Amino acid sequence: MSSNPSDDPTANLSEMAGMNLDNSLRKIVRFLDLSRCGDEVWIEYQGKLYRLQSTRQGKLVLTK
Incomplete structure (x- = not known):
């Protein structure tokens, strides 16, 4: 694990998604x-x- 939190791609997932979910409810x-x-x-x-x-x-990119 990186010592710099900004290097962690999962560090701000809840903020980016606009959610306040408990980590136990997320599937990353x-x-x-x-x-x-x-x-x-x-x-x-x-x-x-x-x-x-x-x-x-x-x-x-998600396409149908």
């Missing part, structure tokens, strides 16, 4: 763990297929 999954060897993940939700991809600029 890193995109790299989901995508394994690539830059995209396909998600099935309510019978529809969505693509979550990482851009070169470090952003995530």
Whole structure:
């Protein structure tokens, strides 16, 4: 774990999401763990297929 809190990508998740949830209620999954060897993940939700991809600029894009 980093000694600098600003280096921790999960440090401000509740603030970014605008929620005050107890940590025991959150499920945090890193995109790299989901995508394994690539830059995209396909998600099935309510019978529809969505693509979550990482851009070169470090952003995530969800498309239907």
